Amino acid sequence: MSQPSAESAPKPHVTAVLFWSSLIVVSAVYLTIPLISLFADLFRVSASQAAWVGSAFSFAFAGGGLLFGVLSDRYGRKKLMMAGLALLGATTLAIGAVDSLPWLVALRALQGLAASMFPPSVLAYAMEMFPAKKRVTIIGFISTAFLMASIVGQLYSSLIVLTFDWTYVFYILSAVYLASFAAIVFGIPSDKSGSAKGSFFAPFARIGHIFKRKGLPIAYIISATLFTALVGYFSTLGSYLSGPTFGMSHQEILWVRAVGIIGMFISPFDGKLVARFGVKRVLCCGLALAAVGLGLLGIWPNLAFLIALSVVFTTGVAMALPAQISLIGQLAGDIRAIAVSFHMFMLFIGASLGPIVAVYLMDLGGYLFTFLILAGLLALSTIVPLFIRLGEAPTAAHGQAQHSA
Structure with missing residues (x-):
């Protein structure tokens, strides 16, 4: 695959879109850390049982990242980012409507799977769409978003529950994901990967x-x-x-x-x-x-x-x-x-x-x-x-x- 030249590099606003989207997607990993005691009281379970709300997401996120990273070779980086944000919007909205811990854990796992489509796709997109001299810089911005998410996710959910019911943590975030989906669709150029030829299992x-x-x-x-x-x-x-x-x-x-x-x-x-x-x-x-x-x-x-x-x-x-x-x-x-x-x-x-x-x-x-x-x-x-x-x-x-x- 030919390397992009400096002239063909994406415009500066693309970096902002990728940074923002990376930040809000990975924030979902840390979203429920401040809510564990709240869930334990709400569903009358132990803190260790309530902690599965976070663990279910993490394991699905880790495993799904490997799966969808491979599939992005077949279907394209931008398409996987779009699919991930669209599914995140839907699953995050559904989480706000649950009234039992098993459903909450199940939907958090599904949310983790949806979120896992984004990080490997955005990193591969950055490596392929930006010229070599700018590649480490854009990866630096994305990495900053990944790291900041570990704090931003916790701050966001903590501040929301101080004013509103816990369900609004997910209702508001769902709208943010759907807005970010539109930003990816219209704000970044399409990549050249994703031929979808040959056996489905060949990339694996x-x-x-x-x-x-x-x-x-x-x-x-x-x-x-x-x-x-x-x-x-x-x-x-x-x-x-x-x-x-x-x-x-x-x-x-x-x-x-x-x-x-x-x-x-x-x-x-x-x-x-x-x-x-x-x-x-x-x-x-x-x-x-x-x-x-x-x-x-x-x-x-x-x-x-x-x-x-x-x-x-x-x-x-x-x-x-x-x-x-x-x-x-x-x-x-x-x-x-x-x-x-x-x-x-x-x-x-x-x-x-x-x-x-x-x-x-x-x-x-x-x-x-x-x-x-x-x-x-x-x-x-x-x-x-x-x-x-x-x-x-x-x-x-x-x-x-x-x-x-």
């Missing part, structure tokens, strides 16, 4: 090619540990701040988390960093910075110190994520869409494991121990790029992308 056979590309399989170690640490951090931080040391309310904790958005704004500048220092150096630096911020987080029970290190941690994650996606794209070449889909799958498997790991570690050794172990995972991940060689690319198109990066 290409998943195996991921494990034949040198360096690519071990790169996914970073994908898993990055979001295990990120979501584990959110889970641990919440318990730490609400505990006896700080005694903060749920709303106060959310505002502390919101400050972390400051660090996430480095992602759009990752392209310039990669151009100057190389993708592997930027990735290692981001992982190391995140490890330092997280490892020092619990050593001094001072709120200003904790907030400052939270910003250091999120800055590191925001540096590492777009660099990681760019690295996978370089290693994968002509199978980049499937490779990025598998990255998203591993990312959200890590997100699903994060709370489980955090709770286990807190029970085992407390908050400082948990922060240190999660930081240790990130520190170990910095070794992975050292074993990856960016040699000759599998295809000519891949070679052009690698040379420019």
Whole structure:
């Protein structure tokens, strides 16, 4: 597939549409975190049972991302984004009308499946529609949206339930998804993928090619540990701040988390960093910075110190994520869409494991121990790029992308 030139690059408003749509789609992952206790009281169940409202979405989101990432090769990136937003609008509206926990869990799983159509498609779209010099920058904007969603989703649902019934969290968001569907339909150019030729199952056979590309399989170690640490951090931080040391309310904790958005704004500048220092150096630096911020987080029970290190941690994650996606794209070449889909799958498997790991570690050794172990995972991940060689690319198109990066 020929690479787009600078002249043929999509107009600036396309970046805004992709950023906004990515933000609101991935926000759905974190939407119900502040609502778990509300659902437990409403449906008279335990908090662990109510937590399935989030887990059902996460598992469907992780598995569906792999499935639809493969299918976007067959049907096209823009078509999958449109289908995902349309289904999200419908399922999110239906969630607001449920009156039982089983239906809520089932519809959240369906919502997760619909949402999973978007992230791998938007990343593959960005890689294919933007010229090599702008590719890491647009991936940086999309990565910023993915990271900001972890805070924006929680803030949104918390603020809505302060004024309205919980159902309005989903009614309002449904309208937002449908408006965003229109923005995708009319606001971005169509991609050239999606021939829909040959066997329906043929694209799935290409998943195996991921494990034949040198360096690519071990790169996914970073994908898993990055979001295990990120979501584990959110889970641990919440318990730490609400505990006896700080005694903060749920709303106060959310505002502390919101400050972390400051660090996430480095992602759009990752392209310039990669151009100057190389993708592997930027990735290692981001992982190391995140490890330092997280490892020092619990050593001094001072709120200003904790907030400052939270910003250091999120800055590191925001540096590492777009660099990681760019690295996978370089290693994968002509199978980049499937490779990025598998990255998203591993990312959200890590997100699903994060709370489980955090709770286990807190029970085992407390908050400082948990922060240190999660930081240790990130520190170990910095070794992975050292074993990856960016040699000759599998295809000519891949070679052009690698040379420019």
